[in-house]
Amino acid sequence: MLYNILTSYAMRRTGAAAVTMAAASVIIFAFIHLIPGDPTYVILGDGATPEQAEALRIKMGLDKPIFVQYVTWALNVIQGDLGNSLFFQAPVLEIIADGAETSLLLAGLTMIWVILIGIPIGMLAATRQGTTVDQTASGLAMFFASVPTFWVGLYLILIFAAWLGWLPSSGYPSIFEEGGLTNLRYLLLPSLALAAPNAALILRLTRASMLDVARQDYVRTARAKGIRPWQVTTRHIFRNALLAVVAAFGFTLAGLISEAVVTETVFALPGIGRLVVQSILRRDYPVIQGVILIIVMLYLVINLCVDLINRYLDPRVELE
Amino acid sequence: MELISSWLAPFMKRRLSLFGLIVLISVIFAALLAPFITPYDPLAMDPIGRLQTPNWQHWFGTDHFGRDTLSRVLYGARLALLIGTGVVGFAMATGVPIGVLSVLFPRIGNVLMRMVDLMMAFPALLLALGLIVILGQGVTNAILAIGVVYLTTTARITYSVALRLKAETFVEAGRSMGAGTWWLATRHIIPNLVSPLLVQASFVFAFAQLGAASLDFLGLGAPPDIPSWGNMLAESRRYITRAPWLLFFPGAMIVLTAFSLNLVGDALRDRLDPRFRDELANKGKP
Numbered sequence: 001m002l003y004n005i006l007t008s009y010a011m012r013r014t015g016a017a018a019v020t021m022a023a024a025s026v027i028i029f030a031f032i033h034l035i036p037g038d039p040t041y042v043i044l045g046d047g048a049t050p051e052q053a054e055a056l057r058i059k060m061g062l063d064k065p066i067f068v069q070y071v072t073w074a075l076n077v078i079q080g081d082l083g084n085s086l087f088f089q090a091p092v093l094e095i096i097a098d099g100a101e102t103s104l105l106l107a108g109l110t111m112i113w114v115i116l117i118g119i120p121i122g123m124l125a126a127t128r129q130g131t132t133v134d135q136t137a138s139g140l141a142m143f144f145a146s147v148p149t150f151w152v153g154l155y156l157i158l159i160f161a162a163w164l165g166w167l168p169s170s171g172y173p174s175i176f177e178e179g180g181l182t183n184l185r186y187l188l189l190p191s192l193a194l195a196a197p198n199a200a201l202i203l204r205l206t207r208a209s210m211l212d213v214a215r216q217d218y219v220r221t222a223r224a225k226g227i228r229p230w231q232v233t234t235r236h237i238f239r240n241a242l243l244a245v246v247a248a249f250g251f252t253l254a255g256l257i258s259e260a261v262v263t264e265t266v267f268a269l270p271g272i273g274r275l276v277v278q279s280i281l282r283r284d285y286p287v288i289q290g291v292i293l294i295i296v297m298l299y300l301v302i303n304l305c306v307d308l309i310n311r312y313l314d315p316r317v318e319l320e
Numbered sequence: 321m322e323l324i325s326s327w328l329a330p331f332m333k334r335r336l337s338l339f340g341l342i343v344l345i346s347v348i349f350a351a352l353l354a355p356f357i358t359p360y361d362p363l364a365m366d367p368i369g370r371l372q373t374p375n376w377q378h379w380f381g382t383d384h385f386g387r388d389t390l391s392r393v394l395y396g397a398r399l400a401l402l403i404g405t406g407v408v409g410f411a412m413a414t415g416v417p418i419g420v421l422s423v424l425f426p427r428i429g430n431v432l433m434r435m436v437d438l439m440m441a442f443p444a445l446l447l448a449l450g451l452i453v454i455l456g457q458g459v460t461n462a463i464l465a466i467g468v469v470y471l472t473t474t475a476r477i478t479y480s481v482a483l484r485l486k487a488e489t490f491v492e493a494g495r496s497m498g499a500g501t502w503w504l505a506t507r508h509i510i511p512n513l514v515s516p517l518l519v520q521a522s523f524v525f526a527f528a529q530l531g532a533a534s535l536d537f538l539g540l541g542a543p544p545d546i547p548s549w550g551n552m553l554a555e556s557r558r559y560i561t562r563a564p565w566l567l568f569f570p571g572a573m574i575v576l577t578a579f580s581l582n583l584v585g586d587a588l589r590d591r592l593d594p595r596f597r598d599e600l601a602n603k604g605k606p
Contacts, residue, residue: 024441034454139336142586146526146578148533151553151571154560162561258443262534266557276446277538280453292450296441 122206340583410467419478
């Protein structure tokens with residue numbers, strides 16, 4: 001029975017995500033056409049000859065109806081063909097894949113900081129509601145939610161790289177190259193900078209969610225039964241409060257992808273974020289389009305996973 | 321008078337919120353009075369007096385062109401205020417009608433809110449960057465790009481609050497007495513949206529500061545000759561070890577402004593009808 005409900009929820013939720021992706025793909029396809037100018041020149045760059053433009057026009061089927069163009073493009077995308085970069089003269093997918101290692105490791109490390117900092121301090125603030133500990137933690141959280149990540153990053157570079165010389169200030173050599181896992185030290189400062197506002201967000205959410213659950217009847221029952229206070233906190237309150245926090249991981253991770261654009265630029269990391277900025281400055285539109293497509297896809301998959309996990313943790317969760 | 325004191329009450333109770341309100345008013349004054357209170361022309365260069373540490377002539381020091389940082393920071397408040405009001409104005413002018421119409425006419429609403437959800441499938445900064453590519457750079461386009469991002473959250477919040485209002489007894493009573501849709505919207509629903517939207521506006525204003533600073537920092541926002549806080553940070557980045565104080569002042573202004581707006585938003589939210597607090601708890605950020 002439970003299994004049935006679960007799978008049918010999973011099916012509907014996955015279906016909804018697929019529909020959203022399909023609709024988003026139309027917007028992403030339209031992106032190239034929305035840039036002012038002839039799409040062939042947008043893609044080839046201003047230096048293209050009329051012959052090249054004509055060849056591309058036929059290759060892209062720009063003489064065909066827009067619907068046919070979309071289907072052709074979508075079929076190519078499904079087969080992994082996101083077009084070619086103007087700057088690198090190479091497939092867009094390969095270029096994005098080159099930046100994936102940096103970006104994924106950066107996001108992973110950042111999430112670890114977010115969880116390690118946000119959840120315990122949020123719990124602490126909630127259990128000490130109204131005390132100096134709570135006020136300090138909540139105040140700091142709101143402060144860090146108001147700080148631009150690049151400002152934190154620049155100060156981390158100044159202190160830990162320039163003054164103390166403990167950590168490298170920029171770049172990132174792959175962990176598969178010389179140095180191996182010790183290369184992760186290049187991502188330490190960037191991940192901390194990126195974690196600052198997000199840990200603050202999770203801290204506030206953990207605190208609010210804990211306080212919310214603490215008011216529930218079953219918590220009062222648990223206390224009335226004489227269960228030790230710390231056991232009530234960890235077993236009854238924290239477990240239930242975690243649901244809202246897990247749900248927030250989705251949009252936190254999505255926020256990370258977005259904010260990483262700035263962080264990767266500050267620390268000159270060879271990731272997808274910096275690729276976007278450089279591609280915008282180079283007018284390398286196919287790469288921009290490809291990155292948007294991949295990130296939106298990733299974002300939808302992350303949110304789908306988070307929803308499915310939440311449904312597993314709390315079967316009462318229903319589709320909106 | 322009573323109205324003013326009722327709005328000021330949450331600020332009087334918490335000193336931190338009062339601090340936020342005072343900072344915010346100071347920033348507004350700095351922006352409005354910039355030409356009269358700045359000691360130097362923010363664009364005047366002085367090649368001999370480059371990269372001066374803070375001193376009595378230049379309280380905040382000078383940058384790599386010898387321009388006075390204090391004057392530039394004060395002028396930066398103008399752009400911050402312009403971006404903030406522009407983004408809030410755009411987000412409210414588009415998001416509120418979308419939200420209200422969707423509640424009043426559920427058939428159109430289904431389509432409209434699906435479109436809003438679709439736009440929310442694009443991460444915030446990425447959506448803004450994509451729009452900048454289409455629209456081109458500049459202050460107005462930065463406002464539009466960031467405004468579209470917050471259009472979605474504003475529409476969502478308006479929708480959920482208005483949906484709750486529609487189910488309230490007083491709206492039902494109005495309808496049973498023969499009130500038309502227009503009457504219900506203008507007399508019952510929209511007036512009750514004002515307080516929750518004021519809270520939302522202060523958060524959007526805060527996030528707009530951070531968004532605009534990011535765009536400027538990436539070189540995709542305001543043109544480099546405009547003294548904005550983000551541009552100042554982008555320029556002083558190259559002198560990070562030689563002139564670290566150049567990083568401090570513009571960054572501190574961004575933080576102070578955004579922090580104060582968040583404090584004010586929080587204080588206003590506490591004043592709000594408890595029924596609507598959930599709607600605004602975490603949805604300010606896309």
